[in-house]
Structures are given as structure tokens and as C-alpha cells.
Amino acid sequence: MEKEKIIVNFHFREKLNKVPGGKHHNYCYQCSACVASCPAARFAKKFNPRVILLKALLGMEEDLTGKDSVIWLCTNCYSCYERCPQDVRPIEVIIALKNICVEKGTAPDNLTKLSENIGKTGVSVAVTSAVNRIRQELGLPELKKIPVDELKEII
Ligand code: SF4
Ligand code: SF4
Known part of the structure; x- marks a missing residue:
């Protein structure tokens, strides 16, 4: 069976790098420490900060900044900021993604x-x-x- 190809959208990653807080997404090594302390992940199965970071690393623009993006479930509690061993500051990456949504007009009404x-x-x-x-x-x-x-x- 042929494996599905994943093409990284570096254009979107460059865009994210330019938004304040966005460039730290580059340092994520997918350890999941942020998920363990995330209250949004505990109560909403579809929300997971590690997966958000993975999608950022893959440049999945539409998933992250399209209408109804899951990023809006983040409570801005900053637990992930304190937990992350790589200083990724997931919350700041999420805020950067939210700012991109606002620019695109895809933020919740x-x-x-x-x-x-x-x-x-x-x-x-x-x-x-x-x-x-x-x-x-x-x-x-x-x-x-x-x-x-x-x-x-x-x-
Ligand atoms: S953001 Fe930090 S804590 Fe979360 S998966 Fe990436 S490296 Fe681990
Ligand atoms: S700031 Fe958002 S992503 Fe980070 S732990 Fe809190 S709810 Fe989860």
C-alpha cells in the first residue's frame, strides 16, 4: 500500500515565524509535557497542544487558522508555558495563530x-x-x- 505523502508548508511556517510568539514552534520535539497540564485538553478531546504544535511544524495552515479552528478552545492559562522543557511557549504560538486568524477574518464572530x-x-x-x-x-x-x-x- 502506498504511503500518504506529507508535504510541509514552509511558507506558512515562515509566516508564523514573523508573528510575535510564533517562532518558538520550531523548537517543539513532541514530548507531550504540555498536554499533561492542559485543562482544555482534559475537557475537550479534540484539543491537544502537542498536536497543535505538530500541525504548526507541518505548516497545516487551514487546520490551524481556518474557520472553527480548535485553537479557540485554549483557556490562556499558561500551564503549558511553565511545563514545556523546550521553552516552546505553546500558548504564545497559539496566540500567534489566533492573530493570523484575526488577520484572515476567520476568528469566531x-x-x-x-x-x-x-x-x-x-x-x-x-x-x-x-x-x-x-x-x-x-x-x-x-x-x-x-x-x-x-x-x-x-x-
Ligand atoms: S510544546 Fe513543549 S511540552 Fe509541548 S510537545 Fe512540544 S516540546 Fe513538548
Ligand atoms: S494555555 Fe491553552 S494550551 Fe496551554 S495549558 Fe492552558 S489551555 Fe492548554
């Missing part, structure tokens, strides 16, 4: 909406008069006004 809200108002969810009223009832201080212009400049 709800997250795109949240980040657009932050860009416009400084908060992910609008602070309505009802929110302020409930805060007052709970004895919480008024929310500080966000310097939106400064924020826009930073973004």
Missing part, C-alpha cells in the same frame, strides 16, 4: 465583536444605566471613565 467593542469603548460589554444602577445597589463604586482616545492610539 462573537470574539471579533468583543474585540471591536473594546476598540471602540474600552470594554468588551457595554456599561448600561442598568449596570450602574445594580452596582449602586450593591454598594460598588462608579466605574471609571475610560480614556477611549488614548486607547485607540495604543491600538
